[in-house]
Every structure is written in structure tokens, then in C-alpha cells.
Amino acid sequence: MTDFIYEKDADGIVIVTIDMQGQSANTMNEGYVPGMDEVLAKLRAEPDLTGVVFASAKKTFFAGGDLRLILAIEKSDAETLHYIEENKRPFRELEKLPVPVVAAINGAALGGGYELCLACNHRIIADVKGAVVGLPEVTLGLLPGAGGVVRLTKLLGLEQALPHLTEGKPVKPQAALKIGMVDAVVDSVDALVPAAKAWIKANPDAHAQPWDQKGFRYPGGDALHPKVRQLIMAAPAVLYQKTRGLLPAPAKILDIAVNSMRMDYDAALLVESRGICALAVTPECKASITTFFFGMQAIKGGKVRPEGDHWRAKSAAILGAGMMGSGIAWAHANAGLPSVLKDMEMDKAEKGKSNTATLADKRIKRGRMDAAKKDQLLSMIVPATEDSAFEGTDLIVEAVFEDIALKEKVIPASFAMLGEDGIYGSNTSTLPISILAEACPDPSRFIGLHFFSPVDKMKVVEIILGEKTSEDTLRKAYDYVQQIGYMPIVVNDSRGFFTSRVFGTYLDEGISLMVDGMNPVAVERAGWMAGMPVGPLAVHDEVSLVLSQKVANTHKALDDRLGVDSGFGKHNTASKAVCDAMIAQDRGGRHYGGGFYDYAADGSKSLWSGLDQFAQGNAKIDIQDAIDRLLYRQAIETLRCLNEGVLRTEVEANLGGIFAIGFPAHTGGAIQFIRGIGIDRFAARAAELADAYGERFALAASDFDILREKVVVAA
Incomplete structure (x- = not known):
């Protein structure tokens, strides 16, 4: 016994x-x-x-x-x-x-x-x-x-x-x-x-x-x-x-x-x-155990973390007190990590700190926090306007606007304040880390830290390796993300990285369905039936059409600067055409007063009556086709990221897709979704969608070799 x-x-x-x-x-x-x-x-x-x-x-x-x-x-x-x-x-x-x-x-x-x-x-x-x-x-x-x-x-x-x-x-x-x-x-x-x-x-x-x-x-x-x-x-x-x-x-x-x-x-x-x-x-059981038990064990247990001693940041600085910066400050305070929150003007820095007070008040109201805890959190955040306020800090998180010229100005100016063993992270959703690292005095200590909005709810961080990022910096970044209680997903550098690339396909396919003649109500319903948290049109309003346009323009400008054609978002043609037209009609998204939806003063919303102008066809699209288009589009882009080496493991592909993008949890993630259906069945269905709806669904037989060989399963 x-x-x-x-x-x-x-x-x-x-x-x-x-x-x-x-x-x-x-x-x-x-x-x-x-x-x-x-x-x-x-x-x-x-x-x-x-x-x-x-x-x-x-x-x-x-x-x-x-x-x-x-x-x-x-x-x-x-x-x-x-x-x-x-x-x-x-x-x-x-x-x-x-x-x-x-x-x-x-x-x-x-x-x-x-x-x-x-x-x-x-x-x-x-x-x-x-x-x-x-x-x-x-x-x-x-x-x-x-x-x-x-x-x-x-x-x-x-x-x-x-x-x-x-x-x-x-x-x-x-x-x-x-x-x-x-x-x-x-x-x-x-x-x-x-x-x-x-x-x-x-x-x-x-x-x-x-x-x-x-x-x-x-x-x-x-x-x-x-x-x-x-x-x-x-x-x-x-x-x-x-x-x-x-x-x-x-x-x-x-x-x-x-x-x-x-x-x-x-x-x-x-x-x-x-x-x-x-x-x-059932596929749902296999998917859940594979992803949510063994996958989470792999992340928490450090199976995808570089070897070495564990590192703990004792101080941090956040540059930019906007929505992302203030959210990161909350995450730091909640984890007991003292942080300087810097902006160009003190009232903006103070306003960023007040975000923590607002979030704390909501928790107090729900009985999940007391006043003493709120005071403790606020004491962790120091507003500032000068870089000297965080001299010698262990970690700098740059969270200024998604503007490459601005970031290239901020990075070298603030890097000097970093402690001898500290690391520098840029919060960017699409800008190549290797290019931003060119502005950094020591690119080996520079890494991407892509937080998601709202930061207090989206507890995942996409860690992006630049070409010159050291393994030591990756290890420290990994430990930092876990230190603040978030899930680290490590990816290699690429335009749009992993999450933004895949998320963009969901937004685009929703618009494509509408352009093909599907009623916008049915488009949103298909998203709901697929298991996505929010319909593609509604979530596009939340992130804003203006942001989508800015991202596209930024990458076009970057291509012009580098003299290349990156092909970033090349299949997202419906988004480009419709978003530009809607913005021209003052429909930039919820923040701008309306987009795909009209928003009433009482908080209710309804689909904009003007959307029918974008329907180029009158196709009677089967609801299952619509569901498959929304899911397969994301799964195919995830597989492409895996094949290109942007994603390093299936575990991170699956968990990152679920927690950062909202890929339906019952599937176990995009790659597990392919495995659950069966590689050959998935390939056959993708070919059907490509024949019916376009090359964005097209895959070569060799694209599935990485799954058949099972070379990237971390768990």
C-alpha cells in the first residue's frame, strides 16, 4: 500500500x-x-x-x-x-x-x-x-x-x-x-x-x-x-x-x-x-483537455520558456498614459509592481492613474475589494512627465500611439533610464519589432509586449521576438508577464505578428459576407452560432474602423519606406473598400458616434440602415457556409503563422487564439479545431470554400505537413 x-x-x-x-x-x-x-x-x-x-x-x-x-x-x-x-x-x-x-x-x-x-x-x-x-x-x-x-x-x-x-x-x-x-x-x-x-x-x-x-x-x-x-x-x-x-x-x-x-x-x-x-x-472533450489542461500546464510549467533562473521586476515605467498605458499600470499595481506612469503632461498622467481608481471602485461596489486595497494600488503608481523619474528601473513598457515615427523618437530617449539588467518592451499590435529595435541603443534588450484591450480583462500578452532580441531578454519578459498574472504567448517577428493577423481575417470575412449579399443581421448571427464572443461587425465597431484604416496606411507607408511589398493584409480587400467608404461617410466606429451600428443614448444599438449600399451580390449564403467562412479563415491564417515560424508551438497558437482573439473555446483553439475536424477533412472543406469564395481559403497540401509531423506540440 x-x-x-x-x-x-x-x-x-x-x-x-x-x-x-x-x-x-x-x-x-x-x-x-x-x-x-x-x-x-x-x-x-x-x-x-x-x-x-x-x-x-x-x-x-x-x-x-x-x-x-x-x-x-x-x-x-x-x-x-x-x-x-x-x-x-x-x-x-x-x-x-x-x-x-x-x-x-x-x-x-x-x-x-x-x-x-x-x-x-x-x-x-x-x-x-x-x-x-x-x-x-x-x-x-x-x-x-x-x-x-x-x-x-x-x-x-x-x-x-x-x-x-x-x-x-x-x-x-x-x-x-x-x-x-x-x-x-x-x-x-x-x-x-x-x-x-x-x-x-x-x-x-x-x-x-x-x-x-x-x-x-x-x-x-x-x-x-x-x-x-x-x-x-x-x-x-x-x-x-x-x-x-x-x-x-x-x-x-x-x-x-x-x-x-x-x-x-x-x-x-x-x-x-x-x-x-x-x-x-467527443471533439469538444478532446479539445478542452488538450488545450485547457495540458496546454495551460505547458505555459504555466514553463515548457515554452527559455531555460534559466527566474527573474522578477522590482520597478517599472510605462510611457504613455492613454487607454493601454493606464491599463498596464493597473495590471502592475494589482501585482504589486511599483510603476512610474509617464506622459507629456501631468494631467494626462494623473488621468491615467485615475483609471486604476475607477476600476478599484467598481470592484469595491461588487464586494471584491476594500478601500484599503484601493489605496494600496494607487500608491503603486507614480505619475510623471520626466524620464528621470524612473532612472535605473528594471522594466520600461513603451505604450505610446501606434506611430512608428513617434516610437522611434521615444525609444532611444528613454532607454538610457533602464537599469543595467533591465529590459525594454514596446506595446505594439502590428509594427515589426526588428524595425523598432533599430532605434534602440541595445536591440538585444528590446522586445515586443503586445497587451490587449481592455487590459484589466484581457489577461494575455503577446511577446514578440525581434531579430536581435536575446534569449535572456525573452526569459525576463516571459517571467514579467507571469509575474503580473498574465498569460505569455511567444511569437517571432512579423507584420501583424499572430493575433492581429488572425483577428483581421475575422473582421474582413464578416464584411465579405455582407458584400456577398448576406443580411448583416445574419452575418452577426453566424458569428454567434460559430461561438465567437461578438459578431464581426459589432467587434469591428468596438476596435474602430478608423484604427483598421490607420493600420493599413501605416503598413503601406512602411512598405514604401523599406521598398518592399510585405503582403500584409493582402486578402483583407473587403475591409479596405468598405472601411474607407464608411469613414468617408463619418462612420468610424462606436467611439466616433457610429459605424456598422447606430448607438442610442440609452445604450442600445441597431445595425445601420445604410449597410445595404455595400452588397455587391445577392447570394443566398447558407448559414453553415457563413460559420465555416468565419472560422476557417482564422484557422487558415493561424496555420500560415505556424508554417511561417511566426508561431512557435501549437499550444501558444491555441491558447493565444482563444484568450486574445476570442476563437471559440469549445474548439480548443484554431489548430486543435483543424485536428478535431481531421486534417484531410479540413483540407477538403477549405478547398471547397476556396472554389466558392476565393483564394484566401486556398492551401497547399504541404501546408499541413507541420501538423502531420506533430513537431510543434509543446505539451
Whole structure:
């Protein structure tokens, strides 16, 4: 029993401490079921047994299922069902022990870990950092298949259980106690086992679960209760509004939770097992596990980070107190990084700092921050108008307007203030870092740091390597981005880099659909049905048509200056034609009073009636064609970035696309979207779109070699 430490005290209470060997967290690995069977056999044979306490030797309590094993499931067949049933069987046997069983939760008990707790008679959690409970399987395209759906519905009732089952958010100790997900909270890990033993001694007969006792009633009422029946009728529509029908897991969870109330307990557990078998083989599940678990692990675990000691900035300067600069100042303050916020005029610098006060006030209003924390944040930001205010700083983030001439003036003037080991980052969305680096006295310490707007919500930074950027600078930039709690996505230098290139294709394809004759309402609907956060016309208004025009003009001017044809945005012909025409009609976007939409004083909006002037055809475009055009266009551009070496790994392609651009999360990202469809099927569909709608969808067979060879998978 190397994975389970078995100790019996003088009072007949057995402490089972889970300590899976060779791994940092306890999981349902290959040794889990044999180990639990051995524990249960020993408990059943134990003379004078009075109680059982499950504890953990790890920092977490129990991390649940082994996702590598689940990812390897290829068929929803009898063998898969047996695997699932075997993993959950020990929990049912635990419930049948003739003594009380207590879970002593010292850290995170998520997924299968919390399902173990649910099979216990009493749950005690330590109110310490990292201690949470919950069932996050839905976020990985799965359902809690080790009894979680059935038991939580019985424990809390349908109304209270559904949000935790269909959203999967972790719950901290005090909140979990209030909800009823745990029964007691102690203030330290050391107090857990004594509290568990005390409860067992005080409740020697509390060994039958409520749902195994005669006369059990669901909290809030059973499936026939009027209030519950009303909930059951409304829930599918509410769920569809949130998922758009793109996520099979929440719908399956709802179905099983409701029907578990209408059948025998053990039968409900079997239905639950069949449900997870069906979900485990879906593209959505494979995509979610690949991207959101293993992909995130690769980023957080430093698999794409240059080797070397970790670096931490102790001071920073931000040049430009506009929307981006003030947002970066907020991010720094929130992470405890003191920063000078510099602008040409003090009132502008002060206004930039006030953005942090505004964001803090919103959080105070929602109960997520107090006045003392606000004061602390504001103390981290020092407005200034002179470079000397940040002499010797560890980090400079240049966030002035997207104007190459201005940046080339600011960079050399401010670089002298950088500390000996500091790095200089330029916040730019499209301008080549290698060209900007020519203005830097030491280009090896110069790097691109592309933040996204609004900075307080878009927690991802595109790190762009210039031709002369050193690995040491990349390592420091990577560590800095993680220091402030953001996700780093590393790309090589290119016009538009990765995110701006791909985002531009989404905007352009939306306009192309409109030009082809599709009703603008249907265009926006196609974006919604595809799973994009906002329709292409609406989001274009938010970023502004004027900005799109400026970007195009900037790159044309840059081409003229360098005497080259970069080909940047060469396929975005619809955007160029329509945006120029709309701006000429004073329709520059939301900030300019109106664009694709008209905006009313009460905050409502409606599509501009003048858009029909741009329809050059009257094509009856199938809605699926429209959805595919919006998604394939982005996926194809992402694949091009991968082939060109702009993107370095599939992991960064997928996560960057989701978190920076809004590529539909259920796909697992653009490259995983291609893999989920199948490379050959995707290529065939892209060829169909190219034949019907133009060369922007055209790909050569060799473009897919990089995926077939699997040479860029970081995880």
C-alpha cells in the first residue's frame, strides 16, 4: 500500500493518508483502484473499527481523474464503461462501511477528489491558501462521472447543485460551508484530523448516507415539486443561451441530474457512467483537455520558456498614459509592481492613474475589494512627465500611439533610464519589432509586449521576438508577464505578428459576407452560432474602423519606406473598400458616434440602415457556409503563422487564439479545431470554400505537413 498510508489509533479510528508515489498530486491513476480495494478490504476486516478519516500527504487533497487516461479513450464501448464503473465503485463501497467516514480536506479537492468527499459522511476543510472544493469536469468537456452529478444533486437539491455542476467553478472554504458542500471549517491543516476524530466520536452511528436512509427527501423538493418542475422546464433554454448548443457536457449534466431524481440511486450512478463515456470521445472533450489542461500546464510549467533562473521586476515605467498605458499600470499595481506612469503632461498622467481608481471602485461596489486595497494600488503608481523619474528601473513598457515615427523618437530617449539588467518592451499590435529595435541603443534588450484591450480583462500578452532580441531578454519578459498574472504567448517577428493577423481575417470575412449579399443581421448571427464572443461587425465597431484604416496606411507607408511589398493584409480587400467608404461617410466606429451600428443614448444599438449600399451580390449564403467562412479563415491564417515560424508551438497558437482573439473555446483553439475536424477533412472543406469564395481559403497540401509531423506540440 505504497500509495495509501494506513494507520489505526487507540480509539479504533483509521487514518488513510493518500500519497500517490512519483507524482505531485493524488489522481485516479493505474494504482488507484487496486490501492482503494486493498484499503477497503482491510477496513472491512478491521476488528473494533469505529471510524475512518481520509487525508492527503500532498499539498492538494485529491486532483481526481487521470486526464491522460481519459484523453486516450477512443471508443464509447463496454470496455470504457467498465473503466469508468471501476473507478467509481470504491466510492459506493465506502458509503456502505458500517462506521462514519470523514474527509479531511487540506487543499484543493476538485473533480474526483471532491467526489471522494461526497462519498464520505462528513466533510471538513481547512481554511488555508489553495483549499477549494468543486466539480470542474464540465470545463474539460466531461461530467463528474464518479458519482458527482448524482450525489451533489442529492446533497444540495437540483437548484443549488446545477450551477456547480454546469459551470464547474471552485468554491472556497467559507462559501462551501454556507452552501453545504462541506460540513465544517477549521483554521489550519493540523486541526483537520483531530476535528475529524472528534466528529466520529460524537457521531458513532452516522454511517448511513442521507440518500441511503428511508424517507430521504431532496433539499428544495423532488422532480415533481412545482418549483423544481418549473426549474426543469426553464433550465434547457437558459443553458442554451449560455452555451449556444456548442457544448455537449452541460446539456448532458442537466439531463442526468434531472433524471437521477426519477430513478433508483444505483441506476442513476450507472446512467452517469454512460454519460461520461459518451462525452469522453467527443471533439469538444478532446479539445478542452488538450488545450485547457495540458496546454495551460505547458505555459504555466514553463515548457515554452527559455531555460534559466527566474527573474522578477522590482520597478517599472510605462510611457504613455492613454487607454493601454493606464491599463498596464493597473495590471502592475494589482501585482504589486511599483510603476512610474509617464506622459507629456501631468494631467494626462494623473488621468491615467485615475483609471486604476475607477476600476478599484467598481470592484469595491461588487464586494471584491476594500478601500484599503484601493489605496494600496494607487500608491503603486507614480505619475510623471520626466524620464528621470524612473532612472535605473528594471522594466520600461513603451505604450505610446501606434506611430512608428513617434516610437522611434521615444525609444532611444528613454532607454538610457533602464537599469543595467533591465529590459525594454514596446506595446505594439502590428509594427515589426526588428524595425523598432533599430532605434534602440541595445536591440538585444528590446522586445515586443503586445497587451490587449481592455487590459484589466484581457489577461494575455503577446511577446514578440525581434531579430536581435536575446534569449535572456525573452526569459525576463516571459517571467514579467507571469509575474503580473498574465498569460505569455511567444511569437517571432512579423507584420501583424499572430493575433492581429488572425483577428483581421475575422473582421474582413464578416464584411465579405455582407458584400456577398448576406443580411448583416445574419452575418452577426453566424458569428454567434460559430461561438465567437461578438459578431464581426459589432467587434469591428468596438476596435474602430478608423484604427483598421490607420493600420493599413501605416503598413503601406512602411512598405514604401523599406521598398518592399510585405503582403500584409493582402486578402483583407473587403475591409479596405468598405472601411474607407464608411469613414468617408463619418462612420468610424462606436467611439466616433457610429459605424456598422447606430448607438442610442440609452445604450442600445441597431445595425445601420445604410449597410445595404455595400452588397455587391445577392447570394443566398447558407448559414453553415457563413460559420465555416468565419472560422476557417482564422484557422487558415493561424496555420500560415505556424508554417511561417511566426508561431512557435501549437499550444501558444491555441491558447493565444482563444484568450486574445476570442476563437471559440469549445474548439480548443484554431489548430486543435483543424485536428478535431481531421486534417484531410479540413483540407477538403477549405478547398471547397476556396472554389466558392476565393483564394484566401486556398492551401497547399504541404501546408499541413507541420501538423502531420506533430513537431510543434509543446505539451
